[in-house]
Every structure is written in structure tokens, then in C-alpha cells.
Amino acid sequence: MISDGTRGAPAIEVQDLRQSYGDFEAVRGISFQVQPGELFALLGTNGAGKTTTIEVLEGFSAPTGGAVKVLGHDPFKERARVRARTGLMLQEGGFFGDLTVDETVRFWRDVSPRKPHSAVEILERVELADKAGVRVRQLSGGQKRRLDLALATLAQPEVLFLDEPTTGMDPEARRNTWTLIRDLVAAGTTVLLTTHYLEEAEQLASRLAIMHAGRIELSGTVAEVVAAHGHSIRFQHPAQVAARHLPVLGGVQPQVERGTVEYRLSPDPVDTQQALARLLAWASEHRLVLTRLEVRSASLEDVFLEVAHGA
Numbered sequence: 001m002i003s004d005g006t007r008g009a010p011a012i013e014v015q016d017l018r019q020s021y022g023d024f025e026a027v028r029g030i031s032f033q034v035q036p037g038e039l040f041a042l043l044g045t046n047g048a049g050k051t052t053t054i055e056v057l058e059g060f061s062a063p064t065g066g067a068v069k070v071l072g073h074d075p076f077k078e079r080a081r082v083r084a085r086t087g088l089m090l091q092e093g094g095f096f097g098d099l100t101v102d103e104t105v106r107f108w109r110d111v112s113p114r115k116p117h118s119a120v121e122i123l124e125r126v127e128l129a130d131k132a133g134v135r136v137r138q139l140s141g142g143q144k145r146r147l148d149l150a151l152a153t154l155a156q157p158e159v160l161f162l163d164e165p166t167t168g169m170d171p172e173a174r175r176n177t178w179t180l181i182r183d184l185v186a187a188g189t190t191v192l193l194t195t196h197y198l199e200e201a202e203q204l205a206s207r208l209a210i211m212h213a214g215r216i217e218l219s220g221t222v223a224e225v226v227a228a229h230g231h232s233i234r235f236q237h238p239a240q241v242a243a244r245h246l247p248v249l250g251g252v253q254p255q256v257e258r259g260t261v262e263y264r265l266s267p268d269p270v271d272t273q274q275a276l277a278r279l280l281a282w283a284s285e286h287r288l289v290l291t292r293l294e295v296r297s298a299s300l301e302d303v304f305l306e307v308a309h310g311a
């Protein structure tokens with residue numbers, strides 16, 4: 001059940017959301033909640049429906065099905081009320097290219113309901129103070145993203161929507177932006193972030209969801225999502241052993257690809273330990289040295305690729 005906006009309610013609630021463009025259903029019944037002060041990351045393949053979801057939450061369109069609430073309100077029907085308390089950074093920032101960076105910040109600051117920082121402070125926070133006199137159209141892609149972030153956070157929103165905020169940024173600018181986002185979360189801002197950088201989600205998100213073709217395939221903390229995926233044992237395929245003579249470990253068949261043998265095991269560490277013991281015993285029996293032997297937990301990238309390939 002979606003809450004009624006009373007105290008203690010989630011900052012963002014999405015309940016069985018569906019969104020269509022004509023006959024095409026881009027979002028096919030997704031549900032999640034984001035608690036106040038939490039950073040939730042929506043990950044997914046291209047065209048999965050992340051931007052569509054964010055646009056509904058920002059009140060740009062009414063959902064075709066289901067319900068959403070932001071700070072306890074319907075963002076479409078009560079748009080003015082919700083907009084005053086939210087900040088958004090869209091994939092395509094809507095700048096006037098002829099204005100300078102400083103003029104742009106002053107313009108947005110003038111129309112903003114809250115003005116906690118001066119234009120100079122705002123530009124310093126995103127390291128654009130030295131670009132104050134430059135026309136917006138002359139900024140690089142990464143600099144435009146930083147300006148966009150400055151404008152989205154200018155009025156100290158309670159909820160911030162960040163749609164691929166660090167796309168086009170160099171590694172240093174990305175890390176600085178992460179610090180800025182972390183500071184906002186530490187100060188109590190609720191953030192919904194979409195990103196294609198898995199490391200960004202690992203660094204920033206307390207919980208995440210992975211979308212594919214309009215559905216949420218997996219969600220939870222990074223540790224939960226990764227733990228559900230299991231462990232793998234890998235080593236270089238010993239030349240003297242035919243693939244069909246490799247052992248089966250705890251019922252798991254080996255997969256041999258590009259000279260590497262891999263066993264994909266359950267998340268249970270006891271299974272992994274037993275499989276490893278059995279493998280080492282087999283190697284001693286056959287007087288084999290297993291080179292580049294590794295046992296590892298799945299990474300977020302492994303999980304993502306499995307979702308993307310529909311495994």
C-alpha cells in the first residue's frame with residue numbers, strides 16, 4: 001500500500017508503476033521505496049526505463065498505471081508543491097547557451113524559493129568559479145554536467161533526482177562530484193540516481209535496483225544483490241587435461257572459455273569451500289599445478305551482465 005504522506009513515510013514510493021508511449025510499455029509494473037536521507041541507485045540496460053521512471057517521479061507525466069508519491073504527494077497532480085522541495089538534474093540540461101555561467105547561476109538563484117548560498121559559493125562547490133564569465137555553450141560536456149548539478153542543488157532540495165549525473169566527466173571531476181553527492185546525503189538529502197557507472201552505484205548507494213526491459217530484475221543493498229549471485233572458482237585450463245575430464249564440483253559442471261575453466265557455485269560459502277577442497281584433491285591426484293587459481297564473489301558487474309543477458 002502506498003502511504004498517505006504522514007510522518008515517517010518514505011521520501012519516494014513507487015507502487016506497481018507502468019508507463020507506456022503509445023502501444024509500447026516502457027515501464028512494466030515496478031515497485032520500490034526510498035527512505036529519507038537514503039541514496040537509491042537505479043541501474044539498468046539501455047532503454048530499461050530508468051529515465052521514464054524518473055520523469056514520472058518528477059511530475060512530467062502521469063503514470064499509465066500504478067501510483068507514485070514524492071514526499072507524500074502525487075508529483076503530477078501536486079506538481080508545484082512537490083517541485084518546490086525537489087531538485088532535478090536531467091540527461092539534457094536546459095540551459096540558455098548565450099548566458100554566461102555566472103548569469104545562469106544568478107538567474108536560477110533569483111527564481112529559487114531558497115537561497116542559502118551566494119552565486120560564487122555555488123560555483124566553487126562544483127569547481128566552476130574560474131568559468132564564471134564563460135558562455136554556457138562554450139563549456140565542455142563534463143563542465144555542463146557540473147553546472148547542472150549546481151543548479152539542481154542550489155535551493156537545498158529535500159529530494160534530488162540525478163539522471164546520469166557524471167556522464168562525460170573526467171575521473172577527477174567524477175570523484176569530486178561523488179564527494180559533493182555524499183555531502184548532500186550526509187546533510188539529509190534523499191537522492192534517486194541513475195547511472196551506467198557501476199562503481200558510482202557501489203560508492204554511493206545504500207540500496208539499488210537493476211532494471212531490464214521495463215522491469216526490476218534485482219534489488220537490495222550492493223552486498224545483498226552480489227551475495228545472491230554466488231561465487232566462482234577459476235583457473236587456467238591445464239593443457240594436459242581434456243575439458244571432458246575436468247571434475248564436476250558439488251554437482252557443478254565446469255565451463256571452459258578462452259583457456260579459462262570456471263565453476264559458478266551457489267552463494268553458500270560451505271559449498272564453495274567443499275568444491276575448492278575437492279578441486280585441490282583432484283589436482284594433487286593428477287599432479288597438476290593450477291595456475292591463476294582464484295576464488296571470488298561475484299562483482300556488481302557480473303550481476304549486471306547476467307541480468308542484461310537475461311540469464
Ligand SMILES: Nc1ncnc2c1ncn2[C@@H]1O[C@H](COP(=O)(O)OP(=O)(O)OP(=O)(O)O)[C@@H](O)[C@H]1O
Nearest residue numbers: 021022024026044045046047048049050051052053
Ligand atoms: N517519448 C518517447 N516516445 C516513445 N518511446 C520512448 C519515449 N521515451 C522513451 N521511450 C522508449 O522507452 C524505453 C525506455 O526509455 P528510457 O529513456 O526510460 O530508458 P533508460 O533506462 O533511461 O535508457 P538509457 O540508459 O539508454 O538512458 C526505450 O525503449 C525508449 O526508446
